[in-house]
Amino acid sequence: MRSVPSAPLVGPFADRLLALDLPELDRPRRAEVVAFAARRVDGLPSIMRIGVLIIATLFRVALLVPGSSAFVRFVARTPLPLFGEYVRLIRSLGYAYVWETWPGTQPTGAAT
């Protein structure tokens, strides 16, 4: 199980979520943040990792379907049980990374 890299499953959703939350965060930075989040997911404890990857897979599939933007907007705004925890995890990792690495970042993601 640990051999399954999370980046392909987690990356695309993380990218879309951060693009929505922090629209002015430039692409290279966003990519760096997404890579960090995937690295952390790789290091999660066993059961958490299994659970997260299952949800990540479902979300990944949802992104392939038409209407995916509406899907991302919906999960970003709505506090869902269980699935909401995945969104919160990605967000927490993302925001912590952004503001630790680039402390002057604006709330929209724009560099100072």
Next chain:
Amino acid sequence: MAGDAADGRRYVSGLLDAAAIAAGDALDAEVVVVGSGAGGAVTAALLAEAGFDVLIVEEGPWVEQESVRPFSLEQMDWQYRAGGVTVALGLPSIAYTEGRCAGGGTEVNSGLYFRPPVDLIDRWTTDYQIKDLDPDEIAGIADEVEQALDVGKVPGRKTPGSEILRRGAAALGWRHSEIPRWMTYPPGGDAVTGKRQSMTRTYLPRAFAAGARMVVDCRVDKLTVGKGVATGLSVRYSDGTRSEIRCRHAIVCGGAIQTPALLQRSGVRGRIGRSLAVHPTVKLSGRFAGEVNVPDDVPVHQVKEFAPDLSFGGSASHPGLVALALSDHWAEFSRAITEWRRICIYYAAITSEGRGVVQAVPGLRDPLVTYRLTHRDRETLRSGLARLALLMLEAGADEVYPSFRGAPVVRNRRDLATMQQSFAASKASVMTVHLCSTVPMGEALDRCGADSFGRVHGTSNVWVNDASLLPSAPGVNPQATVMAFAIRNVRRFIETNGRGDA
């Protein structure tokens, strides 16, 4: 100093370089200590000084104190388990942190020192039937620990973050005090110039000086136990090679999560992993008129008016952590992030009625951890966070951002009503940094996993000597209590097992 040992293995001041250990080489020792945190380091040092042949097996790496920035993501990468993302599942889930490095949690915690609470020692003795637990002896050991770790208050100025807590508590007439830390200061030093007296700086060097050896980056998969006797440990090095370490005694000091998990993986049965106790905390951020944020500092003041149920203190507040604290209601709070220099994060911690479970799962590396909060716990979290918010207002905060989903910005006392009415523990980011009680010590077999001195019930040579032994979460930073009990237990071990082979 680097050198070659007589048996050909390279070592660095007692620190064995795991990569240099040839595959298939088995190590052996009279006593193997698993884990090198507050329990393990102290255990190893005292046993080595008494002449025992000690090998410390540490899962994490050796990281020098100043080589990473405190509370940074990089530190979490190197010195925390799972990069700091470990969670006890429940409604709500409780995020926790575990040190995973030489020195364990002592390398990454706030350094705050609390003497073991006397009334708690009495209560534990009664409720868990702990033999020969003498509060005076514990007090004497605490004195020794204070010496060894240079425990003291901040000379000179405290940071604004500390001052805020003091000011707010004083305005409300709530009992508060400055908590001493284990730090040394340069002449004329102040709050931010202290050097942490963690285990890598204190008890581990002592252990090496007395002849103890240590392997790092080495995980113990299980103890080999038959009929209550441990004969060795199955370990795995960072390059994947496996090996067996033989021992006469195994002392497990992996912390309240890893210790019970290891015992369970090793087939040890009993009251192990069932009664996890933590200090659930919720937090908020306060914004003030001036620049109060000192990123690497943790405030030294705590408010103990409502102890033991509730206590308030300050948290590390560098900008990444401020963003995290604001993220619970980002839509309302995000504008504050640009003013992170005016913001400090504070927490309200409770002693919980509810308990949790640690359960190793066959085939998986990490155990399942769950936790339950009772109604009283949730109510105490709510009222604690509101009291803390009131303190912020009294300390001069112009805005307070409570970290729960949908929280209002609090600017005045009326907003406190809105805050309390919209709070639910399930909406909050509940976390804990203190974990205890998964192998409680004592003779009451219906609730204790180890005896009054840490020997695991049902075994003759498997011991526990870390926070898992404390029967409940003490309501204060537990490191001092862990160390005092560990020292007491080691002394008894030395008495009953005689001097080790030279």
Next chain:
Amino acid sequence: MPERWSTPETTVVTGAAGWLGQALMHRLRADPARARLRVLVHDASETAVFDNAENVNVIVGDIADRAVVDALFDGVGADADVIHTAGVIHPKRVSDFFDVNTTGTKHIVSAARAAGVRRLVHVSSNSPFGTNASATDVFRNDEPYNPYYGYGQSKMEAEQAVFAAVAGEDGGAALDAVVVRPPWFYGPFQPPRQTTFFRMVRKGKFPVIAGGHQRRSMVYVDNLVDGLLLAELTPRARGNGYWIADARPYQVTEIVETVGRALRDEGFSVKVGALRLPAIAGRVAEVGDKLIQRTGRYQQQLHVLGEMDKTIACDISAARRDLRYEPQVELYEGMRRSIRWCVEQGLEL
């Protein structure tokens, strides 16, 4: 600053015919130094209580009506203290809370400022602070608001109006005011509905929820009057709020046992026991209470039952320290006096 002021020329009392109001009036009328009393009652029927005493001017009317409050303050000036006890605890409709407790208080505050009175003592409650998180928690003197439903909300808003006036927030003259917060009170002058309490204990049917370890602070009405008068006459109390209660909170089981003992010692037969209900009963009652109040209606028994599983406990050290308040009567003695008063009034227990 003197330790104590002397009694004022005029004392204005609202809610003078209420439970607390009557206990207060009883004390004020016995004090010859209280030259003039101007009091507000709600109904004309309530004036009988004052036996046409010469130094008592009675104004009749609804406190929510500004004209009535203006009439009350007619001729009142700087040599007056105001003790505002009027309020509704168990209304017919939820809106009564806000009319009387909030709007009424705002009128009083405004009129008091205009008249330039020496001090306003405002009687608040524990309700703006909700209930304690656990049976071991105790409210300190300064706590965050967490109003318990309609009553709590109305009393919180009343307190805020008082404190805003103390701070001179709208640029007007600052008001010298003290807020007194009593918990559940008991004692003589209680309204007839309170006899249900004694009857339930006699029948062994008082509801004890979830073991009864919850603690409730209570205040014997004369202790409360002591506290009010100290709050009125202690200069340094200005701008503060104080809990005024008996010396310590009582466990619910202790309350039932003590009241039973007091009844027996006053010659009544008492069936031992209580209506033991599981914790869920309290929660169901509370939810029912909340839902009914949301519709604007109010059901007293449900409200009281919904509160019975809660701890409401407060710490009186600030009142002891600043006002030198000392409760003179405790539960057993207070209940005996209460029972005797009921008997004297011909009430059935």
